[in-house]
Amino acid sequence: KQEVTQIPAALSVPEGENLVLNCSFTDSAIYNLQWFRQDPGKGLTSLLLIQSSQREQTSGRLNASLDKSSGRSTLYIAASQPGDSATYLCAVTGSGGSYIPTFGRGTSLIVHP
């Protein structure tokens, strides 16, 4: 059974800092890995999708990397802003055919001015 762990569970930083959020998973037989953002009381917004054959994806100030063999992914946020405050969730989809994303518990990020 796939297990996904996200570290740290919570993070509070001043505006302008560069951040690294970590995601690890136990079964390396994955189809892809996806990072989401969730604002309080809202649904999930897709940030980046990395296919198993890829090493990284970039969107604006966000960069996600994937090391499938070691079961790790990192989400790098450059020059953080208060608007980045949210919970960031990592989801891993296995390659077994059912394509069911398995989530970590998320990292709760607060960026203060």
Added chain:
Amino acid sequence: DTGVSQNPRHKITKRGQNVTFRCDPISEHNRLYWYRQTLGQGPEFLTYFQNEAQLEKSRLLSDRFSAERPKGSFSTLEIQRTEQGDSAMYLCAILDQGTEAFFGQGTRLTVV
């Protein structure tokens, strides 16, 4: 616009009542998933459909829960005889051809 509409957004119900949630993908997608999320946790898989066929159910989906996807378009999730432990956010997701998952805004259920 996530491509998935969920209704209602909020539902407050008394313990023992039945509730039904609806998920409407804006466009056709083969796969539709239901998740449950409690406070401080990540979403937990409940069930998924490929077209109108329900292919997998989590053990979290007790016999009080039933989901349908008639005609392979919208889906409903019904909870019978609600309990306080059912209070959670219920999320619907679709996968596009690249298997990127898109989620709706969720239905927040509060059982009092």
